[in-house]
Amino acid sequence: MADIRYLAPQSLDEAIGAFAAAGSAARILAGGTDLLVQMRSGVVKPGVIVDIKKIAEMTAIKEGADGSFVIGAAASGMALYEHPRFGKVWPGVLEGINLIGSKQVQGRASPGGNLMNGSPAGDSVPAMIAAGAIVTVQGPNGRRELKVEDVPAGPGRTNLKPGEILVSFKLPSRPSGSSDAYLRMIPRTEMDIAVVGIGVSLTIKDGVCTAARVGLGAVAPTALLVEAAGKALVGSKLDDAALEKAAEACRAACRPIDDKRGTIAYRIKTAGVLLKRTTAIAAKRATGK
Amino acid sequence: MAKIHVTTTINGEPMEYLCEPNDTMLDALRGPLGLTGSKEGCSSGDCGACSITVDDRLVCSCLMLAAEAEGHELRTIEGLADGEKLHPLQQKFLEQAALQCGICTSGMLIASDALLRRNPNPSEEEVRFWLAGNLCRCTGYDKIVRAVMETAAEMRDGIKEAAQ
Numbered sequence: 486m487a488d489i490r491y492l493a494p495q496s497l498d499e500a501i502g503a504f505a506a507a508g509s510a511a512r513i514l515a516g517g518t519d520l521l522v523q524m525r526s527g528v529v530k531p532g533v534i535v536d537i538k539k540i541a542e543m544t545a546i547k548e549g550a551d552g553s554f555v556i557g558a559a560a561s562g563m564a565l566y567e568h569p570r571f572g573k574v575w576p577g578v579l580e581g582i583n584l585i586g587s588k589q590v591q592g593r594a595s596p597g598g599n600l601m602n603g604s605p606a607g608d609s610v611p612a613m614i615a616a617g618a619i620v621t622v623q624g625p626n627g628r629r630e631l632k633v634e635d636v637p638a639g640p641g642r643t644n645l646k647p648g649e650i651l652v653s654f655k656l657p658s659r660p661s662g663s664s665d666a667y668l669r670m671i672p673r674t675e676m677d678i679a680v681v682g683i684g685v686s687l688t689i690k691d692g693v694c695t696a697a698r699v700g701l702g703a704v705a706p707t708a709l710l711v712e713a714a715g716k717a718l719v720g721s722k723l724d725d726a727a728l729e730k731a732a733e734a735c736r737a738a739c740r741p742i743d744d745k746r747g748t749i750a751y752r753i754k755t756a757g758v759l760l761k762r763t764t765a766i767a768a769k770r771a772t773g774k
Numbered sequence: 775m776a777k778i779h780v781t782t783t784i785n786g787e788p789m790e791y792l793c794e795p796n797d798t799m800l801d802a803l804r805g806p807l808g809l810t811g812s813k814e815g816c817s818s819g820d821c822g823a824c825s826i827t828v829d830d831r832l833v834c835s836c837l838m839l840a841a842e843a844e845g846h847e848l849r850t851i852e853g854l855a856d857g858e859k860l861h862p863l864q865q866k867f868l869e870q871a872a873l874q875c876g877i878c879t880s881g882m883l884i885a886s887d888a889l890l891r892r893n894p895n896p897s898e899e900e901v902r903f904w905l906a907g908n909l910c911r912c913t914g915y916d917k918i919v920r921a922v923m924e925t926a927a928e929m930r931d932g933i934k935e936a937a938q
Contacts, residue, residue, distance in 0.1 A: 491796075591832075
């Protein structure tokens with residue numbers, strides 16, 4: 486067995502010190518549902534494993550007085566599911582997170598890990614992008630914030646600097662008449678990887694869409710914010726013309742691969758279909774109808 | 775490299791063991807702890823045969839490091855029966871022949887128990903989705919799902935009778 490160390494620091498400063506000192510040999514352990522599989526298959530051979538779950542901030546789920554949420558990077562899908570308020574305010578983000586793997590995986594896997602693993606098909610990422618989530622990262626040079634869509638750099642890669650650790654997600658407070666939804670297309674009914682995934686978050690006032698953001702996954706090297714799709718919905722009553730314009734923006738944003746799960750043509754077409762369906766669900770939730 | 779000393783609670787009993795930094799919880803259960811009821815199927819979190827609960831949340835013990843158990847409360851299949859008295863799920867699985875080779879069974883039971891603790895009255899769809907992370911290559915799942923549904927109904931009746 487190669488030398489390998491397991492550390493479970495109690496403080497973030499300690500974790501960052503250990504993580505930065507070990508350089509590229511270090512791996513962060515949150516839920517471990519990707520890391521342990523990678524270790525088992527020999528893809529990753531960490532010298533130091535830094536378990537961040539003993540750090541209170543990393544597993545906390547906090548609702549601010551203004552209705553915003555801060556979610557620790559290692560909070561599990563099941564912890565978010567069990568939270569009395571989170572799923573009421575962000576049903577779409579929760580459904581994206583809860584689609585990651587089985588109930589067993591949910592017991593450990595975190596949206597932080599889903600983002601940092603860098604899979605283009607991570608189910609929570611498009612929903613977080615739609616939500617306008619901001620992440621806090623901390624490294625040897627201090628804290629900084631990034632938009633969630635600016636974190637992935639490509640399959641398996643992120644824009645975090647060496648030694649930086651993802652600390653938390655912040656989801657903004659929501660005006661009344663707001664909600665969100667996430668849908669994905671998979672060839673099976675459960676336990677599969679998205680062929681296309683779409684998160685839509687919107688606000689509706691007096692029947693008119695006043696704000697909308699669309700996150701698109703599994704159709705490009707990273708999950709994407711499709712600004713043009715959001716713009717197409719804003720100012721409309723979510724009529725067919727606006728939906729078709731937003732669907733076209735999603736299709737235009739696709740740069741997918743051909744693989745056994747779906748062809749390029751299929752993924753592009755599906756992106757448009759899912760935009761319409763996901764928007765309908767988010768709108769229904771936002772208006773209570 | 776020194777081994778890691780872990781103090782934890784398993785099935786209500788305080789336990790301690792030594793592990794390597796990259797041992798999984800399943801390695802520790804089946805090795806030093808001698809709790810071989812949790813089975814090793816895929817070792818990649820797909821099959822659910824190694825299911826346990828940690829602080830009442832269902833997890834795959836193959837996807838958890840043994841060192842991570844420090845300070846937590848674990849439940850394994852060995853803790854499901856009450857001494858010689860089988861848990862209603864175990865009894866029903868036997869009566870309904872909801873198993874054939876048995877490799878998936880302890881994981882199925884732990885996962886089903888975790889479901890019924892949260893939701894004593896699940897629909898068939900809820901049972902099927904909840905057990906999607908437990909693979910069985912023998913039964914075709916139907917007998918398992920029926921056994922869970924019937925156990926849930928009997929446990930609800932039992933609670934009602936006890937209340938009357």
